[in-house]
Amino acid sequence: MHEAAVAQGLIEAILCEAEKQGGRPIRARMSCGTLNAVNDEVVRFAFEAIAEGTVCEGMTLEIEHKPLQAKCRTCGGTYIVTLSDARCPRCAGTDFELLPDAPLVLDEIEFEKE
Numbered sequence: 265m266h267e268a269a270v271a272q273g274l275i276e277a278i279l280c281e282a283e284k285q286g287g288r289p290i291r292a293r294m295s296c297g298t299l300n301a302v303n304d305e306v307v308r309f310a311f312e313a314i315a316e317g318t319v320c321e322g323m324t325l326e327i328e329h330k331p332l333q334a335k336c337r338t339c340g341g342t343y344i345v346t347l348s349d350a351r352c353p354r355c356a357g358t359d360f361e362l363l364p365d366a367p368l369v370l371d372e373i374e375f376e377k378e
């Protein structure tokens with residue numbers, strides 16, 4: 265299951281960072297793209313299950329979904345693509361190139377302040 269692997273990877277990265285920082289993590293923010301999107305509920309559920317018994321237990325996980333973008337070959341503009349309407353909002357052109365989807369990354373970890 266994709267989400268469980270994502271949650272496992274997040275916990276491992278956070279634990280590794282917590283060890284370096286010597287603090288207790290209280291909040292983490294991850295982001296993902298559109299094509300490699302995760303189901304927030306499932307990731308949170310897996311995250312909580314894996315976090316149990318570690319310093320990550322009880323921390324908040326924020327998940328940001330980044331939209332898919334395209335570059336219009338007609339006017340050169342970049343815009344957010346929706347699956348229902350992929351046309352360029354500027355010139356209504358349909359000749360476009362999809363930009364790389366945002367990667368699935370751990371953006372930020374916040375540690376408890378002393």
Ligand SMILES: [Zn+2]
Binds near residue numbers: 336338340355356
């Ligand atoms: Zn255009």
